[in-house]
Amino acid sequence: SQKIEQNSEALNIQEGKTATLTCNYTNYSPAYLQWYRQDPGRGPVFLLLIRENEKEKRKERLKVTFDTTLKQSLFHITASQPADSATYLCALSSTGSYKLIFGSGTRLLVRP
C-alpha cells in the first residue's frame, strides 16, 4: 500500500545547529513534493516545492533534497532558531493528480 513516513518522534536540537527532517515514501511515483510548517491551532503553511527532476531546492535557511531512487526527501534548516519550533509536514502528488497526500509530520524543538 502507499505510505508516506516521517519520524514520529520529536527532533530536539540546540539553537544554531542544522535540523534535518526525513520524508520517506513507498508505492508512489510523485511528480513533486512539498514541505509545510504547522504551528499549534493553525493550518499548515507552504514552505518549499521540489519537482521529481530537481535534486535540490533552497530558500533562505531552508534546503530540500529529493532522491527518487531512495524514495526520500530531506528537509534542512540551517542556523536553527527557537522560532523554527513547529511541526513540519511533507506532502506529495503523483503525475497528473491534484490530490496532495500528507505525511503525519515531525515536530521540531529548537532549544535556546
Place this chain on the structure above:
Amino acid sequence: GAGVSQSPSNKVTEKGKDVELRCDPISGHTALYWYRQSLGQGLEFLIYFQGNSAPDKSGLPSDRFSAERTGGSVSTLTIQRTQQEDSAVYLCASSLPGTAKKLFFGSGTQLSVL
C-alpha cells in the same frame, strides 16, 4: 478576504446531530480541498473541487459526509448523524488551478462530538 476563512472555529455537538462546516477560499482560487486532521496525526484527504469539474470525493470516509461548492467559491462540508470518531480538526485549503500549486490553508474547524 486575504486568506482562507473557515467557520465556525470550534463546534461542539451531540452524537447523532448533523453539522455544517464552512470554507471561504481566497478570491480567484478555483481549486478547493477539504482535509481532516485527528489529534497528533497527519492530514487525511477528504474531497477536492476544481472549477466546474466533478469533485474528487475519493477521500470521504462514509456516506454521512458530503460537500458542495456553490458558485465556484464558498464550500460547505456536511456531516450527518455525527459519531464520536468524527471528532477532529477539519481543514480547508485553496489554490490556483493546475498541478504543483501550493495550498493555502484556513485555521480549521475543531469538531468535538460528545
